[in-house]
Amino acid sequence: MGRGAPPPPVSPRLALGAALVLLAVAMLPDPAAGVNVTAVLAAFPNFADFARLLASTPVAGELAGRSSLTLLAVPNANLPQLPSAFAAAAGADIVDVLRYHVLLEYLSPSDLARLPASGKLVTTLFQTTGRAPSDLGAVNLTAGVNSTVVVRSPAPSPGSSSNATVLGAVTAVPYNLSVLAVGGLIVPSGFDLAASESRPPPPVNITRVLADARGFNVAASMLQASGVAGEFEADEHGAGITVFVPTDDAFASLPATDRLQSLPAERKAIVLRFHVLHSYYPLGSLESIVNPVQPTLATEYTEAGRFTLNITRVNGSIAIDTGVVQASITRTVFDQNPVAVFAVSKVLLPKEMFSRSDADSTDMAPPSVAMAPDATGNEQTPPTRLSSPPDLHGEDINSSATLATTKGAVWWCIGLMYLQLHLLLSLV
The missing domain is CATH 2.30.180.10 (FAS1 domain)
Structure with a gap:
């Protein structure tokens, strides 16, 4: 081919194929898109207490950078009526109990319906802390009577309420987050919140x-x-x-x-x-x-x-x-x-x-x-309790999805322009 010679014409079929590939890429989900769990729960007042527990601990931040999760959320009516029943837990107990309610696998109701007879062992966020011996940072999902599913510790501690029944699906952000309602707090093996309540640790001076x-x-x-x-x-x-x-x-x-x-x-x-x-x-x-x-x-x-x-x-x-x-x-x-x-x-x-x-x-x-200048004089007003974080006041729960959608729109435009350009060239 001599210098200055025009490039060979592009086949319309090739141009169409390239454009379709670009459009297909645009439709793929963003694997890095995380989900704001507390904002998702904000749409469900029945889980407000559980959402506040998550938001008041490091767990909410730990979840924001993850995807493909299942959250076992406890309705307000199923949480202990006295905050001291879990707020007085010694050391890291309550935080690790909450981590125990985060399964590192996306499970839909149809997945639960296909559980094997022997049950399914699923790793939780608690396992990632390194404080759970062996596989005790996992939960065992087993099929119960009347098509129910029970979540329990692989080795429950004597006297602890270490199992709960799945009440149903709450909501889902497909393949990123599945929220399932459970009938109560699930306690890892070796934890005893009641004992912790009766023996609160001395405060740090x-x-x-x-x-x-x-x-x-x-x-x-x-x-x-x-x-x-x-x-x-x-x-x-x-x-x-x-x-x-x-x-x-x-x-x-x-x-x-x-x-x-x-x-x-x-x-x-x-x-x-x-x-x-x-x-x-x-x-x-x-x-x-x-x-x-x-x-x-x-x-x-x-x-x-x-x-x-x-x-x-x-x-x-x-x-x-x-x-x-x-x-x-x-x-x-x-x-x-x-x-x-x-x-x-x-x-x-x-x-x-x-x-x-x-x-x-x-x-x-x-x-x-x-x-x-002191614009207001209410700094000295006695507190009730720490106000709910912004996550619980209507924050956009689809921020990452919006970003992924914007990326997709850009790729759509590029693909369409590419298709139109080469179709025009093929007609010249």
């Missing part, structure tokens, strides 16, 4: 932890003087707490214009509560957190959406952004479920109380901080 760790004299003094240390200890039960503690150097680097130490005692207490999440997050969970906007204990004193922290990864480190300052976690001070304490490089100043001008934000010197 966070002030003593900081004194032993050294380098946190200012934070320890503020905790002791404010009286909020007792609040932190009271909140350790159930989902636990995560505390971000500024080092003495972090306090020393604050410019005098921030007037933190000049605040009234009740507003200092709000700043201290702003450093605490009402869930236990070990370092690994913080690194993989999916919903970056997290309520703090200070949120309880106002309303949902206020006094929140934005937790992300920046250059391989965990960054905590308040809207005024961005701090990083420098080390783990204490990590024993249900309490995690991390040192942070800066004092976390809430944007609801402080502001910073762009002119003062430089990399060469500590930025100047000034008090913002």
